[in-house]
Amino acid sequence: MPKNWNEFLARTPEDDVWIRTYYPKPMFQFSQCIEMHREFAAPEMSNNMNGLVCLEALLDLTSKKKTKFLGNITGTICLPHFFDDGTENRIVAFCKTAEDKKIAEDMGATYVGGMELVKALEKGEIHHEDYNHVLCTLDMLVDVATIRKHLKDFFPNKAKGTLSDDMEEMMNHFIRGKTYLSTKDSDAVGRLEINIGTLAMTTEQLSDNFNAYVAMISEHRAPNLGPFITEAYVTCPPSTERFKVSPVELVPQGRSSNEGKGKKPSAAEVEEEEDGNLAAAN
Template identity: 30%
Template structure:
């Protein structure tokens, strides 16, 4: 009997453990009405926030110029589509720019700054060269460059030069000093430089004579790109001419435009207006020839426009491309021809001739 009672008690305990009471779900009209009110309130709040966003003014921070969506104008555009002027006086906005020879442009600037006019013949004559910086491929652009132009007729260009010269013989050192070098020395100067007594950053150019190059090898790690070499034209036998070249030479730099990669410009001075016209023309030709040396291996124009200006005048004279001092001169209207390609085996020889336009056509 006791065993039966304990069995029944265990069964009752298990029923309490396994069976949970059922909860009732209340679905009534009052609950639905309450939910309907919350939905309406939520929709009204959304509309209110939307109108508030439209009326509020959001502050915008500084936007760089390269990220502004401005209307871009191609700087290579020309006004060749305009009519040619038929008179000496004409509105410039309706006619194309006239082309001038270098000698005529210099003469006009001298007449404008004559003592009877502005009386400023000592002002510099500036030159701007516009270039197409596209390289061998349309996706490749010419990088910025800096060149030293050897001009035949030096002038006050305002560029300070500090030159360090190394030479073993006393005669070569005296020639460098006579030419105007800042510091000149021999093996003793090399030993002093190795001890750290000379700061190479204070010198723009470091020149040397070939007889001291074995001792100069110890400075290769310190000089790096400034180490004298024939490739950089900083190593030579005649130190007097070498120093004079770097003292009187003119530095020009070609820079690509910040917003148009295929447009580059060189701004420099070719002399002062009180110099003879022939000397100014020779300096002009030397600078333009150096710029044209950066021309890539592709057909088409490289130097697109050249202007001559002065600081005191607003006159800007566009130089005729036929007056450029290049050996590969092609007159306007003349079409050059390229040699025909060799035909492969089993193919007929091509009968066409490829034509292209060189940079010597009018711009």
Template identity: 30%
Template sequence: MQVLDAVTASVNMMNDADWKLGVISRLITFGKGVLMLSSISNGIIWAACSSSRAIIGHPEFCLLLPSTYSLQQYRGRKRNLKRALTKQERQERRLKREAKEAERKKYTFMQRIQISRMKHMTSISEQFPGRLNPAKEAHLPDKPTTNIFIRSAYKTQYYSVSEALQMHREMQQPSIYNNPNAHIRLRMELNMTTEKKTKMVADSEELVPIPYPFKHNEKRTILAFAYEQHNRDAAVEAGAEIALGPDMIKKIIKGMFRIDDYDFCVAHTDMASSILPLRGILRSRFPNKINGGLGDNFQEIIGKFKNGVKLSIRGDPIMPIWGLCDTIIGRLKMNDDELKANIGAVIEALCKHRNPALGPFINRALLMVIPGDAHFALDVNPFLPIPTEQEIEKIEKRMKKKKKGPESAKIDNPEALSSSADA
């Protein structure tokens, strides 16, 4: 209508009256036709909508318009929640509640905390490269047919020290890893069992003197105690940072001299009785015969603490019968004989922590290089102590006595049986 008004206004401005009437009549006819077409199209759309109402409720047309039955609320839902429980349902609920309460009372509060901590812990024995399990390799072939093979497809291959060192040197050449003077790491998997089933080998840490020292790039500060002045001078010449006499004992107790800056403490035998008041202050650093910090030869004692290798035995918190010992035994540029001697000294000191008559202490020994993941299993049988027949017999007798219970003791003692029968 706005278009017609605008056209009429423009036509009125014209001078020719006849021409005006002709244009107006044509515009009126055109407007009637447009109105007729719009009414027809509206009727067609309405008829289409009314005819489709019957079929829109079908599931195939649910995407076009929600059906009436999908919007209908089913009665009785809230009523079913308020209904009384049957005897069987009450019994099932009671049994579930009792089972949950029994599971809660199975462990104490501290035990539950410990269990939750253990779940988040990782076994040190299972860390790379893992622990050897011979049962998993029982079905595998013994030896590969070629020198190139997949390690997981065969049983663990054991090499001599020279063979393992040669393979490591080939991998550390300049064209590959380029670390020809890398530190050599010896990783030993341990069996921590003892004669008693409930007792395991205790965790420990010690310094082991080796026949062929090497640069371990570790600074170790040593504090020495000696009564005579010439012994104190010998300690400083051997490598101790400072040597103290008996007059400094009281100052250490009063806190006038700080000893926390020293990693190790050694003492001459003439100071053995004078340093006893320092036992509670020095604790694990207190020099004695066991840790090798007490003796007459300062050159030998300090050399051990300066150049010795750290030997730490750690038990597995998740599997107590397993253990691990990780240490550094030398560098790749050292001779094979020197490294063999160092390995022998470390294994000899390690095997003193467990009776060799109980069986092999070392489950598997791996020769590795720092840094790197390459590892080769070593044949350590030549380095292990061989128990005598007498030692094996003693262990067997002890084990048999422990296995015997009260019933077996009565059977072995016929007098006790006869007295009990008379009673």
């Protein structure tokens, strides 16, 4: 190392080749990340032009209180541009009318029914691993409340978008939706890995999906606390390349009225909403 190595490493590389270990990781616009992955995925390279585009994000779980941290976040989002990533949404749909049952069945619900379906879950004929969403029409809420302890976090709620008189809207959201769930590196740092789309999609479509995710994920934390997503990398397995996204793109530029639907509310919001729903149903 040269004598003034601190000054040496503080320089911005002028060439397109440098010792990466000694310099800050370069950052790119999301669209640039996609174009670079396309170069690696070209037929003469890895031949992976239909590969999944993934985002690895780090989350700031701190709050106003130094000793209090956010829990893991989860939600279901309908992206602007649908793609098949091999995941399956298995839905339990509680409803009474023949019309609602037909809608749920035609749109691909795994289990559909009224009291007979309630009893099946109560008896353990259907297990938690058999479904990942539970939807319910308002006329079934009182009956479904009898297995509230069994359903636990899956208990239907308006705030989560899983309780409504519009079965078609619920099914459309959760059958097409992508569900995300973060993990924790530490109390203050969360990690989220999500699929954005495929390289076969246009850069504009992938950017739309990326921005939709950023907007919804950011809603899990108060804006006045600063950016929720602190770092993000775009990957495209099996390539080992990880391109860092510029922090400017990790802050939502604006939200539409439909963004955030299906986002998991706080425990207090859920409890208050559920009690109100049950009181109205009775």
